[in-house]
Every structure is written in structure tokens, then in C-alpha cells.
Amino acid sequence: SGSNGIQSRVCGADRISYSNSVDDGVFLINGSVVEIDSLCKALRFHIANGCIPAEDYLVSLCQSGSSLGNSHHKPARKLLQKEFKEEVAKEQKAKDPSNALSSKHIGIIATGIVAMCCGVLCPCIYKRRKATSHTVLSKDQVSTESVNSFDAPPSVHDKVPASPLRVPPSPSRFSPSPKLSRLGSVHLSPSQVARATRNFSQSLKVGEGGFGTVYKAHLDDGQIVAIKRAKKEHFENLRTEFSSEVDLLAKIDHRNLVKLLGYVDKGHERLIITEFVPNGTLREHLDGQRGKILDFNQRLEIAIDIAHALTYLHLYSEKQIIHRDVKSSNILLTESMRAKVADFGFARLGPVDSDQTHISTKVKGTVGYLDPDDVYSFGILLLEILTGRRPVELKRPAPERVTLRWVNLLFSSNESSFLETL
Numbered sequence: 001s002g003s004n005g006i007q008s009r010v011c012g013a014d015r016i017s018y019s020n021s022v023d024d025g026v027f028l029i030n031g032s033v034v035e036i037d038s039l040c041k042a043l044r045f046h047i048a049n050g051c052i053p054a055e056d057y058l059v060s061l062c063q064s065g066s067s068l069g070n071s072h073h074k075p076a077r078k079l080l081q082k083e084f085k086e087e088v089a090k091e092q093k094a095k096d097p098s099n100a101l102s103s104k105h106i107g108i109i110a111t112g113i114v115a116m117c118c119g120v121l122c123p124c125i126y127k128r129r130k131a132t133s134h135t136v137l138s139k140d141q142v143s144t145e146s147v148n149s150f151d152a153p154p155s156v157h158d159k160v161p162a163s164p165l166r167v168p169p170s171p172s173r174f175s176p177s178p179k180l181s182r183l184g185s186v187h188l189s190p191s192q193v194a195r196a197t198r199n200f201s202q203s204l205k206v207g208e209g210g211f212g213t214v215y216k217a218h219l220d221d222g223q224i225v226a227i228k229r230a231k232k233e234h235f236e237n238l239r240t241e242f243s244s245e246v247d248l249l250a251k252i253d254h255r256n257l258v259k260l261l262g263y264v265d266k267g268h269e270r271l272i273i274t275e276f277v278p279n280g281t282l283r284e285h286l287d288g289q290r291g292k293i294l295d296f297n298q299r300l301e302i303a304i305d306i307a308h309a310l311t312y313l314h315l316y317s318e319k320q321i322i323h324r325d326v327k328s329s330n331i332l333l334t335e336s337m338r339a340k341v342a343d344f345g346f347a348r349l350g351p352v353d354s355d356q357t358h359i360s361t362k363v364k365g366t367v368g369y370l371d372p373d374d375v376y377s378f379g380i381l382l383l384e385i386l387t388g389r390r391p392v393e394l395k396r397p398a399p400e401r402v403t404l405r406w407v408n409l410l411f412s413s414n415e416s417s418f419l420e421t422l
């Protein structure tokens, strides 16, 4: 427990903090405010692995179904987050009295440490990131102003246990992405966009979705990026979705999420510039359209990457973000087969950092995956990864058309050899 009223438990990668001196019922995991349900989930996990005793004070909150956990109490949350950051800063200072490294260096080193030893969730302490103007995001500004998702105190990382499920990673797969680390914000005029995409040449088109067409673009400085161009015929209707996608992506910096680099909102163009993820979609790999079929370890790693991305969006980003369109064609793969979740066009923000109490539960997304909370969609995605099949395959015999039903059928008829029959 801290001297400033924060009580903390450190278990593996999670640092669970609360303060009843500030305001009863404000809980944080790794510096992000969470609802009591999320707190209880984390506690259950850590009771099961023996890190937190079943008689702990926090556990009793969950058991009594206490109504504490009013994480909408803004001042208390802000104060607690501030105290948490101060405590983290003190710990960092204590660990490194020479304090010779800049916060940026510490971030890079922490990223390296986490990348090497972390098979579980990354602690996240986020500070609000500001776009420099309405048209461009500044990555440099973000890196100096904010403590990013990997900038956790050494004391937390030291205790990160190896996940028993995680396949031992090769160092290259966890090293920071050299291409991306070189990328700053991308400022483009419409004419530069036209040059980079050779006037939206068909030969540079990499795909098309409901939102628009995606092009591979070569910038003057040699960077390769993806440019998503909103369809003109849906222009007015897409305006809200376009800005929602940009606003959401702009807040996100995680290796398993496609990084927004900039956008253009001028004249008759709405363009989003993101990192280019070169190895196609998970769906293409499952369909065998990308050469070698995925082996089991690769599938497992991809599933874990997606879980990390969703956990980050749900629990650790500054505002809770529900993706709402989790599906295999929205998972992009890197050359080293790491997964990155793309397409936040349907995302919505939760109420965590606002006074807003109403969350729209309107379901959006893609048939076969529909779910307001991503969890069901993630389950369906796991079945896809395991079976290679799409959620709905109408050309199959009737009992096999809905993959979930087919798997349930197989599972209930032969639990022991279920996996072999897939």
C-alpha cells in the first residue's frame, strides 16, 4: 500500500489499485479506471493463481456485490490516476537514481523488456493525446507527452510471469517494428496523396470494404502506408463514421492494433492513412489464399495477439472502446505473422471518461459475428481460427452451415476426440 492513500496489489502483469480515502469505489488496473465487474474478473483470476488471498478486502467487495465502483466519479478518478502516476514515477526514480535516461528512453527500454518477457497483458497508463490540428496527428508529440501502454514501472514488469499458453517467441518477432518506429505523423496534401497512390491506381488497390477502397501508397520519403479512401457515393452518410474512425484510432498505440498515421479531410476527399500491414487478412490465410497453411502455433499466437488488442481496447485505452466488427477479414497479418486488429469504423466509446451514462447497445457489425460487446465475436473468431471455416457456410450440408452449431454438435457427440475431428 502507498503512503498517499492508494492501496495496491501487484500480481503478474496487473497492478490493482484502489483508494477509499479519495472516494470509495474507484479502482484501477495498471493505471486505468475499471468498473467493479472488470476488477472482480481480475481478482477471480488472481485468486485462482494464488496471488491474492480469497479473504482479501477487495475480494469481499465482489462477494458482497457491493455497489461501490462508481468509476464515473470524474474528480476522484483523475486524482487517483494522478496519484498512481506519481507513485509510478517515484518507483522509477528509486530504481534508477542516476535518472540519466529521458522518459522516451525509458519507454523504449520498457517496451523491449515487455516485448521480451511479456506473454500476458501490458500495463497501461495513458495520458490524453492531442492532435496537433484537426488534420494531422503528431506521433512525436505523443511519444514525449504520454506514458504509453508499455511504459509501466519496472517493478511490474519484473513480476510478469511467462504465460503457460504462450508459445516461446523468437526474439525477432517481439523486437520493436523498425519501420513503424521510423514513422512520424504523415502530413499529406491531396496532390501528394495522388502522387503516392499514382492517382488511386488500380494496381495499388489492396482491398475494398463497406467504408471505402484501400490503396498501398509510396510516400516521397520512402515510407509505405495504407490509404483508405471513403466512397464518394456514401460521402455524407459516412461522415460521422469517418470521423469516429479517425478519433478512435488516434488514441490508440498498441502493436496489435493498426496504427493511424494521419488523415486528410479536404475538399471532396476523406482519406485515412495507416501503417501498411503487408501480409493480407487472417481470412485470406484461413482460406489458403496466401500460400502455406497456418500451423497450430501460428494460430495460437494470432489468437493471443487479437486477445491482447481487444483487452487493450476494452480495459486499458483511455476510453473504453468496443470494436463492434471483430472478424477475420479485419485482422491483418505482418510478415512475421503477428496479428493487428484493423477497422474501427464501427467502434463506439464507452462512458468511462465522461459523464455520459447511456451506452448505445445497438448492434452493428457483420452477420455471423454480431455482438454488442466483441466477446461473442471473439469466440466465433477462435472457432474460425481452429476450423478454418467461416461463421456461416451456406454451401455446406444443413447441419454444418452454421459453424458454431456444427462445432457444438461435434463436441457433444465426441468430447474426447473433438479436436481431431475438426
Ligand SMILES: Nc1ncnc2c1ncn2[C@@H]1O[C@H](COP(=O)(O)OP(=O)(O)OP(=O)(O)O)[C@@H](O)[C@H]1O
Residues within 6 Å of the ligand: 206, 207, 208, 209, 210, 211, 212, 213, 214, 226, 228, 258, 274, 275, 276, 277, 278, 280, 281, 325, 329, 330, 332, 342, 343
Ligand atoms: N492497413 C492496411 N494494410 C494493408 N492492407 C489493408 C489495410 N487496411 C485494409 N487493407 C486491405 O483492404 C481490405 C479492405 O479493408 P476495409 O477495412 O476497408 O474493409 P473490410 O474490413 O474488409 O470490410 P468492411 O469495411 O465491410 O468491414 C482488407 O480486407 C485488406 O485486404
